Each structure stands twice: as structure tokens, then as C-alpha cells.
Amino acid sequence: MDSIQVPAQGDRLRLQKVAAHPTDEPERSGGLGSLDKLFHAAEGDVTSGLSPVGQGVAWLDWAVHLANQPFLRAELATAALEQSQRFGQAVLGSTVISPLPNDHRFVSPLWQMPPFSAIEQGFLLAEEWWDRATRGPDGVARANQRMVNFTTRQLVDVLSPSNVPWLNPEVINATISSGGLNLQAGWRNFLMDIEEAVTGQPAQSGELKVGRDLAITPGKVVLRNRLIELIQYAPTTAQVRREPVLIVPAWIMKYYILDLSPQNSLIRWLVAQGYTVFSISWCNPGAEMRDVSFEDYRTEGVIAAIEAATSICGGAKVHATGYCLGGTLLALAAAAMARDGDERLASMTLFCAQTDFTEAGELQLFITEDQLAFLTDVMRVQGYLDSRQMAGTFQLLRSNDLIWSRAIKSYLLGEREHPNDLMAWNADGTRMPARMHSEYLRRLFLDNDLAEGRFPVAGKPVSIGDIRAPLFVVGTETDHIAPWRSVYKIHLLNEGDLTFVLTSGGHNAGVVSEPGHPHRHFRISHREAGGRYLGPDDWSAEAERREGSWWPAWSEWLGVRSGDLIRPPDMGSKVYRPVADAPGDYIHEH
Numbered sequence: 001m002d003s004i005q006v007p008a009q010g011d012r013l014r015l016q017k018v019a020a021h022p023t024d025e026p027e028r029s030g031g032l033g034s035l036d037k038l039f040h041a042a043e044g045d046v047t048s049g050l051s052p053v054g055q056g057v058a059w060l061d062w063a064v065h066l067a068n069q070p071f072l073r074a075e076l077a078t079a080a081l082e083q084s085q086r087f088g089q090a091v092l093g094s095t096v097i098s099p100l101p102n103d104h105r106f107v108s109p110l111w112q113m114p115p116f117s118a119i120e121q122g123f124l125l126a127e128e129w130w131d132r133a134t135r136g137p138d139g140v141a142r143a144n145q146r147m148v149n150f151t152t153r154q155l156v157d158v159l160s161p162s163n164v165p166w167l168n169p170e171v172i173n174a175t176i177s178s179g180g181l182n183l184q185a186g187w188r189n190f191l192m193d194i195e196e197a198v199t200g201q202p203a204q205s206g207e208l209k210v211g212r213d214l215a216i217t218p219g220k221v222v223l224r225n226r227l228i229e230l231i232q233y234a235p236t237t238a239q240v241r242r243e244p245v246l247i248v249p250a251w252i253m254k255y256y257i258l259d260l261s262p263q264n265s266l267i268r269w270l271v272a273q274g275y276t277v278f279s280i281s282w283c284n285p286g287a288e289m290r291d292v293s294f295e296d297y298r299t300e301g302v303i304a305a306i307e308a309a310t311s312i313c314g315g316a317k318v319h320a321t322g323y324c325l326g327g328t329l330l331a332l333a334a335a336a337m338a339r340d341g342d343e344r345l346a347s348m349t350l351f352c353a354q355t356d357f358t359e360a361g362e363l364q365l366f367i368t369e370d371q372l373a374f375l376t377d378v379m380r381v382q383g384y385l386d387s388r389q390m391a392g393t394f395q396l397l398r399s400n401d402l403i404w405s406r407a408i409k410s411y412l413l414g415e416r417e418h419p420n421d422l423m424a425w426n427a428d429g430t431r432m433p434a435r436m437h438s439e440y441l442r443r444l445f446l447d448n449d450l451a452e453g454r455f456p457v458a459g460k461p462v463s464i465g466d467i468r469a470p471l472f473v474v475g476t477e478t479d480h481i482a483p484w485r486s487v488y489k490i491h492l493l494n495e496g497d498l499t500f501v502l503t504s505g506g507h508n509a510g511v512v513s514e515p516g517h518p519h520r521h522f523r524i525s526h527r528e529a530g531g532r533y534l535g536p537d538d539w540s541a542e543a544e545r546r547e548g549s550w551w552p553a554w555s556e557w558l559g560v561r562s563g564d565l566i567r568p569p570d571m572g573s574k575v576y577r578p579v580a581d582a583p584g585d586y587i588h589e590h
Helices: 032-047 052-067 070-091 116-133 142-158 169-178 181-199 266-272 294-312 325-339 361-366 369-382 387-397 399-412 421-426 434-446 536-542 551-560
Strands: 219-224 228-233 245-248 277-282 318-323 345-351 471-476 498-503 521-527 544-547
Touching: 052 142, 052 369, 070 116, 116 142, 142 361, 169 181, 169 399, 181 399, 219 294, 228 266, 228 294, 245 294, 245 325, 266 277, 266 551, 277 294, 294 318, 294 325, 294 434, 318 325, 325 345, 325 434, 345 551, 369 434, 471 551, 498 551, 521 536
Parallel strands: 245 277, 245 318, 318 345, 345 471, 471 498
Antiparallel strands: 219 228, 228 277, 498 521, 521 544
């Protein structure tokens, strides 16, 4: 594959070595100890990358402390007796407990009919008791307590009566009415899923395809290096804003989450608003890229793309936009640029991107010293983290919706989900190089170096507080990957001009929220540079609520911070010659 090298201008694109992190593990070599890596890698194939030792330590911590608190055990025994009494009331027809708002397993009216109503109530009572039992006792390390509670919740979910065909009234009703055809169809669905898992290819026709149904906004690849293809999108308006928009997506998934179908493509919509849009498309690395660093992703990814966009647009400043981990990387790059006096950013927008990881949600359960050491050994052997390992972790965070509900619908009710663009994108994961993945897990999630001013770039630490470009930051109400209160913490790290938006939806659906999408709303508030800090709950209560999509509010915000309308720039330039049509080649790598 031909490559285009970014022209060196001063020291902007000099690839710098990352300074050794003080907490990095020394590389073990030689002796029988090196075989532990192979052993852990084999374990990781069975556990989807989760450390069994970490689980064991967490449970031991919980059990020992519980054994040393006899009165707490007596309290839990009393609570169990109370639950049994409430269950007796449920058997007699009373509703004594309701599912949590996000629990959709028992929404069917069939669950309200005896004897299924009593079965549902009994399960919910047991679930409530186990949740209470695993939120203590005092003295258990917080990470261990959360791990025990999380694991218990997964085990209890497995035992839900909704998962048992002869206890689930929906399945029983479907089986009787169809003469068992639902189970026959479910078996076919199961075999198709096995085929897809083994071959990595869709087992049924009618699947949406990249370049035909998805990611079809016209454009050109104007830069290709070993890590990225940079796509410049063709203008659709006679004039455009002078300042281009550069999108830095997360490298954990393909960029076209922002260029799905034409009707909900943020990229296509931005182009129609009169902006020159560039987007990074990350490569899908293999074992040969095991030593690619986080710093490489900054220099050959973000900085190379800024350099190209600025050059093609005649030296204009860039509206840099980062999504999820891409936003974190962009914030780090912007902080380094600010430290070094580089003023090429007109603004910075972050979608569901964390810069402080002290409250990073349930993902923190999977990022401990033990887990990171185990995962490092797994990645040292295979050279990368497989997308299926990471996808399994995300599914566990919402196992009711992403695992069990889908299994019931597909395998027991025999109903195949109709593929949509978001589902197709979600199944199209990427791998992550071993070194880069270990570095960002340790430095960001585990040690929080970026927020605390220890993250080194070119041998010197950077600070989010140095960024002077205006900020537009988006969080989503039900985000389980980047909780909005965690995203909101950028208010504590930067005192500059900051507009914060909290939109309905989750990590993906909240961002893909095109105008005209039903049942959408958002809150928005602007803090001027040097303005007072407002806590997240107070902010939520005071911020203006608007109905509809937040996209027009963002476009208006960008417009205020952009220059006059000009003739659209050429597609590429003499230095950055187009090498392929959008969506490029990297997007097709599996």
C-alpha cells in the first residue's frame, strides 16, 4: 500500500519517544517466569481477558470482613426473613417490589398473571437482597466491594426466570401459539451466530455494508500513514467557513459512527451546514504494531491530521472535535500544543470524552493493578487487544440489554433483530496495539496522570488548564462508558470559555441525534472564561432545557467562532494528493 509522508515543518511532526512511566512494569525475560505470559494468555482466552486472581482477591476480601462482622450477618439474616415475608404477600397477589427503571425483562403484561407474578416478585426480592449483601461490609476495599457487587449481579442475572423457557410466560405463549416454531427459529438463529463468530462474516444476507449503505458521504483520502487515513469530504455548498472541522474518533471502533446512513450522518450534516470536514480513519492494527505507543497515536494521528487540514485550508485554524477516547487524545494533544505556543486550534469539541478518570464508571472495575498486569501479559503474547475481548467487557456493563434480552428474543422467541446502521457499526470493532493500550489504561484510567499534570509529552508534562481555545463539551444522560458527571469534570481542569451540553440517550445514541429524531432533548449552559464553578447536579437543575437535537446548537456555536464564508478549498493539495475515494481502505480492515 502506497503511503504519503507528512512534510516535516520545524519540529511539529518529529516522533518523540515516550519517557518511561514510573509505574511501568519491568519486562520479565528468560527463565520459567516468562512462561507465565503464555499461561496468562491462555487464561485470557477463557476469561475474555479478565484476571481470575483479581476476582479471587475481591471475594476473599469481602468474605473475610463479613466473617468478622457477626452483627452484620445477623442483620442480613433478618433482611432475608423480611424478604421471605414480602414474598408471601406476593404469592397472595400483592405487588411488593418493582423492577428498576432500566430493567425491561418483565415489561410484558404476561408477567403480571399468576403464577408468573409471584415468580417475578420472588426473583426481584432475591436480587435486592444480594445487592444489599454485597454493598458491605465495612473495611472492604472499595474496588473489591464494587467487583463483588458487580459479579454477583451478573450471576443473579443468569438465574433470572426470564432466561428459563418454562418460567418465562412470553416464551410459553409463543411456543403454544406457534407450535414450537419459535424454538426452531431460535435454533437457526443460534447456528447463524456461531457461524458469524467463527468466520467473522455475516451469516445472513441483507446486512448493511460500508461504502454501499454506510459511510457513503463523498470525499477523498488526502493523507495515509501507518496509523491513519485522513478523509476530506466534498463540499455541498457554494461557500464554506474558512475554518475546517477535524474529527478525531476513538480508535477502539470505526470512525463511521459519525457517518452512518445519510439521514443520521453527522459528517454529512456538517458539510451541508457549510463546513469543510476532515475525519481520521484509524487503521486496524495487527501483531506487527505491538510496540506502537500512545505518543505515536498523538503525532502520527492528531498532529499529522491538524497539519494536513491546516495546509489544505490555506493556513486556517481548525475546529478540532474528538469522540470518546479520541477526545481524550485530542485534549492531550491540545494541551501539548498550548504548552508549546502552537495556536492552530480555533476551538475544541469533545463528545463523551473524559479528561479526569476518578469517576469513570463501572469500567474502573476492569482496570486495577492486578487486571492490568494480567491484560499486559495477554497482549504481550498476541500483540494487541482483540475487539471481541473489549466488546465482551462493554456488554457485561449492560448485560440485561446487551446479552440476556437479546438472547431471549433471538433464541427463545425466535425473533431475529432487523439489522440497522448502529448495530452494524457496533459489530465492526478494531484491535488495539499492546503498548499503546497498556499506556493509556495505566496513565489515564489507573493513575489519572492527565488530570493531575503528570502525563509526559516530549519529556515534559502537560496540563488541560493550558488550553485557551473555547471548549464545547457533550455528555449523555445514560452513558455507561463515559458517565456524564465524569465528562463534566473538565470544568475543574480548565477555567476557559466552556459550553457544556447534556443530551438524552447513551454513549452512541446520544451523539447520533440528528434533527428530527423523536423524543430528543438536551440541556445547555455557557460558562465564560474565569466563571464560577457549579457542581454537576446544580448545573443540571439550572441549565436551559431544549427539545430536539443538539446538533444545531453546536453548529451555531462553531459559526460564532468562525470567519467569513469563502470558496471551498480544493480536495487535497500538491503536498496532500488524494490517494483514494472515501471511505478509504483502513475502514475495511478486519
